[in-house]
């Protein structure tokens with residue numbers, strides 16, 4: 687957990703202890719009448735003929751107020767306050783650490799992982815290419831996907847702008863089981879530099895190169911032939927290092943194939959110009975710390991199952 691700055695730390699202490707002290711003073715003030723005896727004096731309030739006696743608070747009642755303050759102090763000692771740790775400990779990663787919500791959460795996740803480990807271990811020995819035939823394993827993978835991956839890739843894994851479709855057998859980083867395991871474990875970061883390898887690219891060159899990119903596409907996109915021709919030279923200089931001489935992309939750089947109809951950010955003239963002008967930087971977060979090898983194995987099998995059937999077409 688990030689520590690609070692000195693100011694906020696003092697602020698928290700001042701408010702908490704200030705409140706406790708104020709409550710204590712209030713209780714003392716309210717129970718100051720030492721005389722425990724009943725009185726016949728009234729407060730002067732009368733409702734429907736019922737009068738209110740001015741008796742001191744019953745002692746057990748006052749003690750209950752004091753007890754809440756003692757409880758508060760004990761609670762703070764146990765759980766900590768601001769940057770101060772309490773005496774309670776939880777086990778994380780085999781070590782006893784001071785209690786915090788984060789530590790407690792980590793502890794619960796660890797306990798859960800230990801509990802579910804056998805579920806995943808029984809699939810670990812089966813290669814992913816075979817695991818795709820195991821309905822039960824795929825359902826387990828799908829559940830992990832739904833709660834951890836679908837925020838970005840969509841619940842049907844079809845992706846959206848900037849987040850690749852995982853069902854189409856068109857891969858930025860490769861679609862073999864090994865590639866998928868690597869992507870999930872270590873994450874990926876696609877870096878398309880603004881203006882490619884020619885930071886001095888003029889606006890005119892951007893427009894021309896975008897037309898050239900559209901001209902390369904199999905999908906019969908419309909383009910301006912003269913501008914496309916002028917953009918070819920820039921593309922060869924500034925773009926082929928990553929996208930390949932044939933513009934079909936490269937798995938090592940994660941640079942997409944620009945000749946097919948699968949777009950990560952969009953194939954309209956506007957989107958392509960935006961991509962070239964500003965660059966793109968898609969990031970797939972590494973999952974190696976969150977999931978065990980066996981869990982990633984099952985997850986990768988699920989991802990692989992979404993598109994592998996197209997291989998045999």
Ligand code: HEC
Pocket residue numbers: 831834835836837838839848849850852856857858859860866869870874875876877940967968969970971973985989
């Ligand atoms: C924070 C958003 C986010 C989350 C969460 C996320 N991904 Fe990704 N993922 C991405 C982005 C963005 C890319 C593309 C990276 C790039 O543009 O270079 C990607 C790429 C991938 C790829 C490579 C696709 C290809 O074409 O090569 C796979 C496989 C993948 N993700 C699987 C997963 C799985 C499985 C999970 C859940 C454990 C997951 N992702 C969670 C954002 C996310």
Ligand code: HEC
Pocket residue numbers: 875876877878879881882883895896899920921924925926927928929939940941942944948949950951952953958961962966967968969
């Ligand atoms: C350093 C490597 C590199 C260079 C140089 C480079 N690109 Fe890229 N390009 C990428 C990567 C990686 C991506 C994917 C970005 C992501 O995953 O967020 C990309 C994405 C794109 C896209 C988006 C494709 C889609 O599916 O939406 C277009 C268009 C594009 N590049 C065109 C160009 C052009 C034109 C040039 C030359 C001016 C160029 N790139 C130079 C690496 C590069």
